[in-house]
Amino acid sequence: MGTLSERILNGTAGEYVDRAVDRAYVHDGTGVLTLEAWESMGERRLQDAAHLHVLFDHIVPANNSTTAALQHELREFARSSFLHFSDIGGGICHQIMSEGIVLPGEVVVGADSHSCTLGAFGAFATGVGATDMAAIWMTGETWFRVPESIGMHLSGIFTGAAEAKDLALTYVSKLGMDGANYQALEFIGEGTAKLLMDDRLTLCNLAVETGAKAGMFYADEVTMQYLATAGHTVKSQEPEPCRYVRDLDFDLSDIVPVIAVSPRVDNVKPVHDLAGLPLDQVFVGTCTNGRYADLARFARIVKGRNVAVRTIVVPASRSVLQEALRTGVLADLVEAGCTIGTPGCGPCLGAHMGVLGEGEVCLSTANRNFKNRMGVGGEIYLSSVSTAAASALEGEITEPEVA
């Protein structure tokens, strides 16, 4: 009995527990600090390298020699210590962990706030900082406060041009940027059954934007089928009677295309209200919306036409890029005038390629639109892939058409 968090962490909401972690991962940004802290802890012991992953995604390829030197050090360590290692071009850490590595019921920690993405598999997945991760490298475990959970009751199916990202932004708006602080979001109800794994990953990805520790779906037929293609046979998880601190109902058929207006993720308005706002850049990608289905959806809309504004498309992983290459989606994107980036986080965090200039406006499929995040003086608006595609064709914010 209990919420999925309570069952996986084997504790009661509010209780502090020490738990072994099944998967722990860092990227090129947080990995550098993790390695430094781990070395400072003195023992230089790795509990179980087979469960530790280092994945380069934040600044790929390196933008200058300082970054290159930091990446070199971490790369050499990962290789010499036999950690799972994914070099530049492999893709975004959360995406790679979602391609057949993380399984239902696991305890997963990533040194990145969007590690909550992996709750889509019915895992308890959450973000930690670098020093916490260093201790996890050393001991294989960490402490958790078992979170209270909010029941996110989904019903119906998407109609019109709305998609999972629109629901994600809608729930962030409803909860606010700290509405689920220290809590977990559990997506349940008949509306979940029709959501594909891509949709679930997008929905769990935004959980941290409400302050949530985790966003979770129960593993079901969809999960089992997805993981079967990666060679895993897993069992479904059945919801049990449990106590939610709060219940929110979402009828998917009520969801409309929306945009989160700079500089807050919870500042959400219908696309309709912002139509006509001129854009300087469109960015499609990230751990939110950089999967194959996202690229294919974008390509379907822009195919045979030309984008009217500079448009950067960054596949979330090499697998995504390969599939887009194989199916012709990549050709459609390039022919429409899109610029394709190395699989990874791209310009999302404003540390290298694709940054904005003073006064520029970017429509992005990412998850954060904080002040100056993609460049000093630049403004970020967040939307679904369909809204981004319709807007890229017009060079201004444009309502997507019903597919």
Place this chain on the structure above:
Amino acid sequence: MQGKGPAVCVGADIDTDLVIAGRYLRTKDHSIWVAHVFEDLDPSLASRMNGAVIVAGKNFGCGSSREQAAIAIREAGVVAVVAPSFARIFFRNAINVGLPLIEGILSCTEGNLVTFDLAEGWVEAEGNKYTIRPLSPRMREILAAGGLVNYWRTSR
């Protein structure tokens, strides 16, 4: 653990991008983070950090898990951060790098003295004394050790 310092007031929902921007992250040189701390919020803040107590609105430290945010604030000489609530990853990070956080609601007047005693569980400003929500026993141990690295070096 006791401390005091002049208040520096900041708003609610201060994200870690505002504490230290992505463009400054790729280094191990802490002085770069100290030089640019809060730059995108208010470039004048960095020079007022040493010895100060930051008094913030709710949800301080939301967003990215970047631990550089907590390190930058500590290295800039901030004595403690007071806020009604903190984002959870920042909360853990701050304690892990030995930066005291105080969960409490405090009215803030720039420059006024803020005093606190974590062991006794109070914070005081402008003659008003407030009770602090206590840290978990584990977090108290980590903070007392000066952070998680020292906790592992000394207590195990």
